Amino acid sequence: MTPLEASKAMYDAVHAGDWNAVADFMAEDFVIHEPTSLPYGGEWRGRDALQRLYTHVMGYWDDPVVKWQELVGGEKYAVALLHFTVTAKASGKRFETHIAEVTAFDDAGKMASMRIHYFDTADIVGQLKA
Template identity: 45%
Template sequence: MDMQRYADIRNMVQRIYQLTGTGQWDAVADMLTDDFVILEADSLPYAGTYEGKSALQDLYTRVFAYWEDPALETGDICVGQDHAIVLVKVTATARSSGQRLEMPLTEVFHVRGDKFCGITPYYFDTASIARATGLLPA
């Protein structure tokens, strides 16, 4: 892979985390294709398909309804020609139960040209999220 392409995708990933973390949704939308898609697992309280330029903002709004003080700590970023895989640690407190959760997460960013066309998140343990948020019995 071309080293410039590698650097461009890596910078895009770092930028979108910075923008979403500070709520700069117009700038986030500029980084997404019109057909952008995020698919959240059926076992999560915010399960479903989120589409379009507002998908990340829509998802964040639903997620934050369940969690207080959420934080993402990014780790390694593995970059390919049309994707990036990011190792993440999620920490948050469930609003409904007060349970503190810390979990590894992997996010695959799908890239088309110079924009993101999708994100596929892979949670380590969706059942613990469902229990902490009251979707499953403790």
């Protein structure tokens, strides 16, 4: 599979809640990098990192709506461009932001890492304050 095909299949598995299938796309030493300024920031490691991160992140939000704007890929990378609309549980504020998820693939075709880029992390932190 190309990075684009693998990413599409992985995101389809996330949407279906099939976390075993999601883990199959990940390298053993897979790592997700979230901005450290966010309450769920830092490195998340392991083939189950995306499941653990997803569960943790969604603990901060109600009524999430994720719209896939585009998924692009090359030989070693795939980039998902997302529009994220949520309500902060702590404040009740509804807001939206843009996110780019950059996934790097290893030589075996497995997902080696993912870097999450938010348009404005300060805004996200501000929305979380009651």
